[in-house]
Each structure stands twice: as C-alpha cells, then as structure tokens.
Amino acid sequence: MTKEELITKLKTIVQPYIQDEEAFKNLSENTDFINDLKINSANLVDVILDVEDEFDIRIENDDMEKMTSVKAAMDIVNEKLAAT
Amino acid sequence: MIGNDIVDLKQARIDSNWKRKGFLEKIFTQNEQVLIFSSANQHQTVWLLWSMKEAAYKIYMRQFGNRFFNPTRLECNIETKTKGHVVIGDNTFDTISQIDKNYIHTIASKRREKGVKSSCFKIENTSIKLQSELSKKRVLETYSKIRNIPKNSVAIQKDAIGIPYFFQNNKKQKESLSIAHHGHYCAYVIL
Incomplete structure (x- = not known):
C-alpha cells in the first residue's frame, strides 16, 4: 500500500468523528487527531477500533499510547502489517 | 494544579457506543x-469513570508535559458516591464529581484543594468554536471578579500542548484553570 492510499483510508476512518471541517479538508501526515481534527477522546477509541477492523490488525494499549496523529497511526499500521 | 472534565450524558449516547x-x-x-x-446504572458509571480519568489526565499532562493516549494506565478508585482518586504510575489525584441526571462534572486536584471556584452551565448551541468563546468569556468575567481587576486587562492563552493560562497585561498569572465542554454543557474550574 502506498503512503497516499494509507492516508486516504485513514481519512475515511476518521471522517465520522471529526469536529473541525477545515482541518479535515487539509488533512496531512502532520494532522493531530485531537488538537487539529477536534476528535473527542472517547471517539479516538472508535478510530483505533476502526483501524483494527479495516487493516485486520490488533493494536495493544501500549501501541495505542502514541496514536494521536495521522503520522503515528500510519507508523503503527505499517509496523503491524509488516509483522503479519 | 487542577483539571476537570464534563460529560453530557445524552450526547454520550449519541457519540459513543460503549x-x-x-x-x-x-x-x-x-x-x-x-x-x-456490577453497578445499577452502567451508562452513568462508564462516564463517571471516564470523566475521572480525563480530569486527572489533564493535571498529569500539566505536571509532566507529555501527552499519551492509554486510558488503562489510569486507574480509578471510588471512595464514596461522588469522591474518588485516580492513580497514574506514582501519582495520585483526588477527584470529586457532580452527578446530575443530564451530566457528570469531575474536578481532579493534586490534594483535596480548598478555594476551588467552579461553574457548570448549559449552552443550547453545540458548535465547539462558539462554546469555547462563550466559556472563555465567562471564565474571564469570574476571574476578573475574584482578582478585582478590570475585565479588559485579562486574557486566556493556551501553550503548545493546549494548556490554558491566565494573562494580565500580557503577563502570565499563577492561578491554574481548566475548561471542558461536551454536548450542551460547559464547565470550568479556577484554583
């Protein structure tokens, strides 16, 4: 999967939970889920569960710890996919 | 140091399926x-524990300056119906919660602090931007009254990790403040 494909998939996953349209339109690797997209932190759990479902991976709570940005989510997905 | 969190119980049903x-x-x-x-009101208990974690996390973040997303690293302990504490590693934070049928507001502090000013109010409009502006305005009104200084000399500014501070004539003030909103409810605490 290319970087662009991965970003597109993550963008689709976060869409239902975002509360800042402008930041969502400009979503990039550097976008922060909470500070930029204003996703409420309970919904961050939904994002993580959706990522698990979409990529058929398991994200342990220790991996989840840093998953607060698009870049961090991409790193974790890539790492998990490489390990399967 | 102080931190707070509010959960609109109706909004929580819409936002999250626990x-x-x-x-x-x-x-x-x-x-x-x-x-x-084991609780009689599971929905309420889920969001009570959640608000305790969020309120305590806000202080932890203030104290250590690092963000992390792993709510299981914060362990809640219930003491009475409204009082409890949250343990994060070697740190313990006391919590007190106001449990209403519409919302839960939790205040966390390092120790049971005296002189905490807090307020919780309903706003019809749920736009985050508008709520944030309105709650800031209310906080500044209260703060200028407490300090007995002119309203137009005070401001709130957030630092790089999003922690708000009071400023008077561009000078950072010592009081600690925390603001939360969710759904139709806003709350703030000043210490």
Whole structure:
C-alpha cells in the first residue's frame, strides 16, 4: 500500500468523528487527531477500533499510547502489517 | 494544579457506543470493568469513570508535559458516591464529581484543594468554536471578579500542548484553570 492510499483510508476512518471541517479538508501526515481534527477522546477509541477492523490488525494499549496523529497511526499500521 | 472534565450524558449516547466490542477493554482496567458491570446504572458509571480519568489526565499532562493516549494506565478508585482518586504510575489525584441526571462534572486536584471556584452551565448551541468563546468569556468575567481587576486587562492563552493560562497585561498569572465542554454543557474550574 502506498503512503497516499494509507492516508486516504485513514481519512475515511476518521471522517465520522471529526469536529473541525477545515482541518479535515487539509488533512496531512502532520494532522493531530485531537488538537487539529477536534476528535473527542472517547471517539479516538472508535478510530483505533476502526483501524483494527479495516487493516485486520490488533493494536495493544501500549501501541495505542502514541496514536494521536495521522503520522503515528500510519507508523503503527505499517509496523503491524509488516509483522503479519 | 487542577483539571476537570464534563460529560453530557445524552450526547454520550449519541457519540459513543460503549457496548461496542473491544471499546471498554481499551479504556478500563479489569477492576473498573467489574465496577461498571456490577453497578445499577452502567451508562452513568462508564462516564463517571471516564470523566475521572480525563480530569486527572489533564493535571498529569500539566505536571509532566507529555501527552499519551492509554486510558488503562489510569486507574480509578471510588471512595464514596461522588469522591474518588485516580492513580497514574506514582501519582495520585483526588477527584470529586457532580452527578446530575443530564451530566457528570469531575474536578481532579493534586490534594483535596480548598478555594476551588467552579461553574457548570448549559449552552443550547453545540458548535465547539462558539462554546469555547462563550466559556472563555465567562471564565474571564469570574476571574476578573475574584482578582478585582478590570475585565479588559485579562486574557486566556493556551501553550503548545493546549494548556490554558491566565494573562494580565500580557503577563502570565499563577492561578491554574481548566475548561471542558461536551454536548450542551460547559464547565470550568479556577484554583
């Protein structure tokens, strides 16, 4: 999967939970889920569960710890996919 | 130092399905899950524990300056119906919660602090931007009254990790403040 494909998939996953349209339109690797997209932190759990479902991976709570940005989510997905 | 969190219980039903497979395991420890499943009002207990974690996390973040997303690293302990404490590693934070039928507001502090000013109010409009502006305005009104200084000399500014501070004539003030909103409810605390 290319970087662009991965970003597109993550963008689709976060869409239902975002509360800042402008930041969502400009979503990039550097976008922060909470500070930029204003996703409420309970919904961050939904994002993580959706990522698990979409990529058929398991994200342990220790991996989840840093998953607060698009870049961090991409790193974790890539790492998990490489390990399967 | 002080931190708070508010949960609009109706909005929480719309925003989150805590019965979703895997959801509780990502947030709550085994002991907390036992508390939830043995309680008479599970929805209320889920969001009470959540607000305790959020309020305590805000202080932790202030103290150590690092963000992390792993709610199971915060362990809630219930002492009475409204009082409890949250343990994060070597740190313990006391919590006190106001449990209303419409919302839960939790205030966390390092020790049971005296002289905490807090307020909770309803706003019809749920736009985050508008709520944030309105609550800031209310906080500044209260703060200028407490300090007996002109309203137009005070401001709130957030630092790089999003922690708000009071400023008077561009000078950072010592009081600690925390603001939360969710759904139709806003709350703030000043210490």
